[in-house]
Amino acid sequence: MTRRYSALSLFKEGLVGQTGWRQAWRSPEPKPSYDAVVIGGGGHGLATAYYLAKNHGIARVAVLEKGWIGGGNTGRNTTVVRSNYYYPESVELYGLAHRLYEGLSKDLNYNVMLSQRGMVNLCHSTAEMEIGARTVNAMQINGIDAELFSPEDVRRVAPIYNFSPDARFPVFGGIWQGRAGTARHDAVAWGYARAANRLGVDIIQNCEITDFIVEGGRCRGVQTTRGAIRTERVGMAVAGHSSVLAAKAGFRLPINSYALQACVSEPVKPILDTVVLSPGCGVYVSQSDKGEIVIGGGLDRIPSYAQRGNLPTLETVIAGLLEMFPIFGQLKLMRQWAGIVDVVPDSSPIIGPSPLPNLFLNCGWGTGGFKAIPAGGTLLANLLATGKHNDISRPFDLDRFASGRLIDEAAGSGIAH
Amino acid sequence: MQLFPCPFCGPRDETEFHYGGDAGNARPDGADVPIERWANYLYLRGNPKGAAREIWVHMNCGEFFVMERDTVTHKVVSSTALGGELAA
Ligand SMILES: Cc1cc2nc3c(=O)[nH]c(=O)nc-3n(C[C@H](O)[C@H](O)[C@H](O)COP(=O)(O)OP(=O)(O)OC[C@H]3O[C@@H](n4cnc5c(N)ncnc54)[C@H](O)[C@@H]3O)c2cc1C
Numbered sequence: 261m262t263r264r265y266s267a268l269s270l271f272k273e274g275l276v277g278q279t280g281w282r283q284a285w286r287s288p289e290p291k292p293s294y295d296a297v298v299i300g301g302g303g304h305g306l307a308t309a310y311y312l313a314k315n316h317g318i319a320r321v322a323v324l325e326k327g328w329i330g331g332g333n334t335g336r337n338t339t340v341v342r343s344n345y346y347y348p349e350s351v352e353l354y355g356l357a358h359r360l361y362e363g364l365s366k367d368l369n370y371n372v373m374l375s376q377r378g379m380v381n382l383c384h385s386t387a388e389m390e391i392g393a394r395t396v397n398a399m400q401i402n403g404i405d406a407e408l409f410s411p412e413d414v415r416r417v418a419p420i421y422n423f424s425p426d427a428r429f430p431v432f433g434g435i436w437q438g439r440a441g442t443a444r445h446d447a448v449a450w451g452y453a454r455a456a457n458r459l460g461v462d463i464i465q466n467c468e469i470t471d472f473i474v475e476g477g478r479c480r481g482v483q484t485t486r487g488a489i490r491t492e493r494v495g496m497a498v499a500g501h502s503s504v505l506a507a508k509a510g511f512r513l514p515i516n517s518y519a520l521q522a523c524v525s526e527p528v529k530p531i532l533d534t535v536v537l538s539p540g541c542g543v544y545v546s547q548s549d550k551g552e553i554v555i556g557g558g559l560d561r562i563p564s565y566a567q568r569g570n571l572p573t574l575e576t577v578i579a580g581l582l583e584m585f586p587i588f589g590q591l592k593l594m595r596q597w598a599g600i601v602d603v604v605p606d607s608s609p610i611i612g613p614s615p616l617p618n619l620f621l622n623c624g625w626g627t628g629g630f631k632a633i634p635a636g637g638t639l640l641a642n643l644l645a646t647g648k649h650n651d652i653s654r655p656f657d658l659d660r661f662a663s664g665r666l667i668d669e670a671a672g673s674g675i676a677h
Numbered sequence: 678m679q680l681f682p683c684p685f686c687g688p689r690d691e692t693e694f695h696y697g698g699d700a701g702n703a704r705p706d707g708a709d710v711p712i713e714r715w716a717n718y719l720y721l722r723g724n725p726k727g728a729a730r731e732i733w734v735h736m737n738c739g740e741f742f743v744m745e746r747d748t749v750t751h752k753v754v755s756s757t758a759l760g761g762e763l764a765a
Pocket residue numbers: 299300301302303304305324325326327328329330331332333334335336337338339340341467468469470497498499500501505520521522556597598599600601625626627628629630631632
């Protein structure tokens with residue numbers, strides 16, 4: 261029975277016809293009670309369970325997922341990993357995630373295919389260049405790698421951009437983060453699932469939370485489609501469905517749910533070796549390891565739980581893509597899809613206790629939470645284990661909306677909200 | 678492409694409309710409104726999955742109105758001119 265992935269185990273399995281691999285995680289029946297329950301089997305929920313076991317020694321943990329793990333936004337995103345944010349609070353958060361990503365394949369013994377191919381945010385006017393310089397300065401002061409790119413630098417990393425004199429969005433330069441890149445999104449979910457399972461965590465799929473068990477004003481467990489489960493600590497990481505569960509727990513959140521779309525082309529030969537974002541065109545794009553051009557853009561315009569996206573936004577994105585790269589005019593699109601994201605007024609996540617004691621929140625990642633998964637998991641695990649914030653999660657508490665200490669990352673989050 | 682019904686102009690392309698928030702989210706009035714009440718008004722949202730009552734603006738004619746629709750199917754149930762929805 262082969263449990264760990266290594267050169268030796270690959271070799272051995274090669275000799276016996278790959279017959280000895282085990283299931284990467286068990287599918288146990290839910291137990292009547294746990295030390296902690298995590299709602300949502302996306303990246304944030306699975307990472308939370310993993311770090312509860314690894315960092316805090318709490319392994320009697322269940323991750324409850326209504327569908328299949330990674331079937332939410334974690335398996336639907338455009339896989340960009342970066343930490344080019346503006347405010348110090350965000351830098352602590354996304355910087356932590358970025359550092360953990362860099363060691364994740366080793367930590368999980370699972371190849372998450374992190375590819376640090378760099379990312380450029382284009383500037384299309386002198387005014388945008390000034391803002392770009394300000395952002396680069398902020399990043400450097402906060403200890404994040406950043407460089408202000410000239411048009412020649414942009415041409416070096418993205419030669420197929422439309423540099424013609426009559427381009428609608430000429431390049432004045434850009435914000436470059438060399439450590440940014442992409443990671444395989446499914447592998448992040450599966451890697452955390454496998455590693456959490458090895459530490460004793462129960463991963464339970466097809467198990468929807470239908471209600472909370474509230475006794476004495478505290479959350480004492482959850483009702484699920486597979487029975488009641490009691491616990492003193494519940495963490496919730498359900499992305500676009502946070503408001504739905506909050507309503508069941510008796511409170512509202514500063515969140516609107518929107519569809520966010522993406523699409524990919526047929527695979528083509530290597531032609532784009534970095535991630536390119538143009539705020540002017542409202543598009544960001546990269547090439548997958550398989551050769552597909554992966555295309556993302558702004559939010560849909562209509563609050564929605566319809567996980568498919570609508571046509572006007574897709575049209576805008578494709579039009580923007582062709583402004584950037586006329587060479588893509590002949591590409592065939594293979595797939596289009598959408599995920600339901602939880603959009604917060606200041607475009608920063610909500611991490612912390614909820615108004616219902618014993619229930620803790622990890623939500624509001626909106627369009628950009630894939631890059632944050634290792635940090636979101638670390639911080640929710642810390643909250644569940646200790647009941648308290650640490651310095652990194654404190655600024656992201658729900659109380660910032662009453663205190664007015666918003667962390668407005670609408671620009672740092674990269675695409676229009 | 679969906680058509681939304683403006684109560685003043687009739688069915689028009691969805692791109693002509695802008696979402697304006699929950700219907701019935703009344704602005705607090707008076708000098709000593711508690712901070713929590715302001716935060717509720719400014720930031721908290723119902724964000725229902727399914728039936729929703731929302732304020733929309735038709736950007737072409739500039740009129741605000743209430744639209745009832747389903748946030749899963751996007752089916753529009755009704756669209757009416759503003760009544761008392763913005764009052765306390
Ligand atoms: C098209 C698109 C592109 C994106 N691109 C990027 C990107 O390039 N970079 C980036 O950093 N981020 C990106 N994001 C955002 C990122 O994908 C999300 O922020 C992140 O995946 C959120 O992870 P999560 O674990 O919180 O949520 P999810 O992965 O959505 O997991 C939540 C889970 O909760 C489950 N759930 C919901 N309700 C219940 C219930 N009642 N009971 C049990 N389970 C429930 C759902 O089934 C789901 O599996 C993108 C998102 C989309 C949609």
